[in-house]
Amino acid sequence: MTDLEFMDHAEKLLLAVERSCDRINDATDADVDAQRSGGMVTLTFPNRSQIVINLQKPLHEVWMAARSGGYHYRFDGQAWQDTKGAGEFFDCLSRDAAAQAGLPLQFSA
Incomplete structure (x- = not known):
């Protein structure tokens, strides 16, 4: 994958995270605050977690840090998959966000 291809796929991922937060906040009481700064999105929950x-541009990876741990994702041509087999990015984000919010939350591409 070229740097340009990585950035295209990675920017789509970050935009999808932001749009999912907007949708979640409109449909639930989760009140997830999404703040973007360049290649980083920080989701803050009411409990301050x-x-x-x-984005890790040199490695062509997207990293996620949550209460449950740190994860590295690479695009496999279809989806962003954890480099150690923990699963697809949006599934993992949904699981961790739900745990931190105390509500069922669904993030999607």
């Missing part, structure tokens, strides 16, 4: 998603 956070999930940080950031």
